Structures are given as structure tokens and as C-alpha cells.
Amino acid sequence: MASSMELNCWGGDWGLPSVHVECLVVMAYARFSGAPLKVNVIDNSWRVLRGHMPLLISDDSVISQPAKILDFLRKQKYNADYELSLKEGADTLAYIALLEEKLHPAVLHTFWVETDNYYSVTKPWFASRIPFPLSWYLPRKMSGEALNRILLTKGGPPFYSLTEVEGQIYRDAKECLNLLSNRLGTSPFYFGNTPTTLDAFVFGFLAPLYKVQFPKVQLQDHLKQLPNLCRFCDDILSCYFRTNLSGPSPAGQDTVDANLQKLTQLVNKESNLIEKMDDNLRKSPQHPPRKLTSLKLSTPGEGNSSQNRLSP
Template identity: 45%
Template sequence: MAAPMELFCWAGGWGLPSVDPDCLAVLWGSGAPQGGGNSVVSPLGYSVGSKRVFALQKYNADYDLSATQSADTLAFVSLLEEKLLPVLIHTFWVDAKNYVEHTRKWYAETIPFPLNFFLPNAMHKRHLERLQLMWGDDYMEDEEKLEKELYREARECLTLLSQRLGSQKFFFGDSPASLDALVFSRLAPLMKAKLPNGKLQQHLKSLQNLCNYCTSILSLYFPWDGGESHPLRYPAGLE
């Protein structure tokens, strides 16, 4: 077996093992399949605070997908990145009420002194620039127009995901694939965060199968830490 790999990720909170979507995707989508019987083999290995230790395995979550399912994966990944990611950035980092009362507050309370004084604002600026690259200056200058378009497309994206999932356990049946890791990592923070302005969150919570999907993944694959707030270890480049 290959030597363990260490991943330093953002701390857990809001009932999640990490509040960062990219960390969530890696944490859940990094390895082994589900075990048989009543037991579950977590793909994560084990955790020490927010340092995750992985035993790398020769396992490809998409190995058994058909050509059609692989094409569907590419289509839905593109949909998530184009239609859902921009509104998640807006919801957590641009919406003034959410940013001040929820996002900045959490990071300022979690990041140790003295970084908590400037790092949240630096992240805020970086996310603004990212959204500007996605949508252009015209939309960024018209906040009402930007918000209207963002949330319309995001609601459509969530509805399509709900229709595609249907009553299945995962998007391609009884076994998870890479698409499940990506979808879960985008939906779980939106579902679990206590947002003052939760317009898109309300739409997600009306899609019961998507909420059940996220809850099931949390209970199956993260039963031991359930999002407890661990001492923060910074992602690469921030230590």
C-alpha cells in the first residue's frame, strides 16, 4: 500500500467535516468504495483535527460507468461550474448580509490571531474577482441584474439535479461516483449553513431528495466527526 498522504483542509463547522467545498470534494471522493453489510468503509482513512490522513488506494470511482454515464458526468460537472458555483460565491462572499453576519464571522472566529484580522477580507476580495471574471463588468456593476440572473440559473440547476437523482441513492445507482463527490461538496454547505439571507437555500430545502441525499452521505461517510469545529490547519500556501 502506498504511503499515507496528508491533506490540510479548512476546519469543520455547520455540521460538516469541512466548510470548504473543494476540501469536502477531496475528503469524500478520495478513495475506497462502500463496504458490505451494515458496515461502511469510509473513503477518508482517519482524521487528526483538520489534518486528514489518506491511505491511497488504486480505486477509480468512475471505473464502472458506461460511455453514456461518463458523458452525463461531464455535462453535469459543466452545469455545476457554470450555473451553481457563481451563485455559491455570491451567496457566501458577495451578499452583504451573509458575508458580514455569517461567512466573515465564522472565518474571523476560527482563524487564529493575527490572521483573522485580514485573511477573511483577502478571501472576500479574491472571490469578488473570481465572480467578475465569470460574469463580466456589466453584471458586477448592476447588483440587482446580477443577483436576478445568478439565482434564476442556480434554481434551474438545482431542479435539474433533483430530477436526475430521482429516488436513487447516488446519481448512477447504488455506488458513488466522482459526480456525487462534486454535487455533495457544493450542496452540503448551502444546506447546512445558517444564512441570514437564504433565498437559494430555501429552494434547495424544497427539493427533498437532494436534502436526503446530502444527509445520507454525511451519516454514512462522516459519522465520527459530524462537522465538529476542529483547530484550524491551513490549506497549502496559507501556513
């Protein structure tokens, strides 16, 4: 097991631990799996020169890209998917591919290409966290890379103009949001009561769209019409990132949160074991069936006490 693991990532705002999609994916997965990452937030730091964020540093290893970072964490025995079946594992890969193909281009466009959003929100926010003189150059470079990525994946026939491409990527994104909403239904997470890799990816893509205050919000408006996806984001933020919502934590709070995550995972394992034992008891005439109280996350409209419920 790695002796230490540090994650360089973009910081947060608007109640988010990070406003960057890929950083959020890794941060959420680390919380779900209990991986003890030391998070180094890029804030006027020259660490931004070390590569694209997020960046995991462990001993002599430097790893970028969420998929590679998550694979590394699994090899260190921090696996949020250990209870998934082969079919659920295949579904995870399929939905992640859907997010990359259908939703990611629209997220990039919303942040980096849409003129009003870029000049009033995205560029000022990132520039304020990048040291001079990189603050003049790097946001423009990131914007150009986002546009090139969109055109590379969506700019072929029959969509030749940027306007046609924009129309198509937002249609695809809304269709993707509808599919994610239908798949989630009323469940707290995509595979029941325990968050997995898929939940980390969905949260990473949706939370910035949901929370960042943009002047042009057509995709955000569509997301807010899907209350189960909004509830999904709110519950993960309240259960796994509470210290980020209430400001800097007091000394020792990070240790308490890490212990709480491990306790939550233990409760989930015990709950699954009890459910299996209960199934066996139901088959015996000497033991009448009993109903277990299931752990669940908050639903819209519940009181403040709902935030005390933990149910990964």
C-alpha cells in the same frame, strides 16, 4: 502507491465535516473510494499559508484543486468510478461543468458577497480559525477573490451592474438545482446504488447551502423545496460522516469507519455480481427467477432504523 496522504482542509460546523465546498468534494470522494487520507483541519494553524484549501500532501507531492487531487487518488487505485460506462463518464464531466458554471457563482455569492451572510456568518467563522494577524486580512481577501470570480464569469453583457449579475446567478442556480433534482429522481445516487465522483461534487456544492445557517437564505429555501436533494445530503452525512455528526470519535473509531467503508464497497461489488448471475439464471428454464433485495439509502419519513442501512 503513496506511503501516506494528508489533506489540509477547512473544518466543519452545522453538522458538516467541512463548510468549504471544495474541501467537501475531496473528503466525500475519499470516503466513497476508501482512500486513507489523514485530515488536517485548519484551526488557528499557519498551514493556511501553504496555499488554497484543500491541499493534498503525499511524500514529495503537494496538490491543490479538487480535480487534480481526485486524479491523483485514482492513480493510487482509489477510484470511485471504475464501474461507470463511457456515457456515464461523459455525463459526469457534463454535470460537473454545469455545477461550476451555474451553481458555483451563487454559492460564492451566498458565502462571500451577500453582506449580511458575510459579516454575520462567513467572516467570523473563518476568522476564528485563522491565526492573528491573518484573521484580519485573509477573509477579506477571500471575499474579494470570490467577487472577482463572479464578475469574471458573469459580469459581461448584457449584465453590467452587480444587481443584474446577482439576479442572473441566482436564476441560473435555481435552474441548476431543478436539473439536479430531476436527474437524481428517487435513486440513492446519481448512477444507482454506488456513489461516484459526480455524487462527491454535488454533495460538496449542496451540503453547505443546505446546512449553514445564514440570515439571507433565498437559495437555501429553494433547495429545501427539493426533498430528494435534501435526502441525498442527509444520507451521505449519516452513512459516510457519522463521527462528524456525533462529535469527536473514540480511539480506534477511525479505523472502524475505514473498515466499514471497505466492507460497504465489497458488498456493492458482490451485489453487482449477484445481479449479473441472476440475469443469467433468468434465461434458464431450470432455474426460476428470484428477486434480489436491493440495498437503498433512507428516504424521508422512515424511522431511526433507516440509518442502519448502507447502500453505496
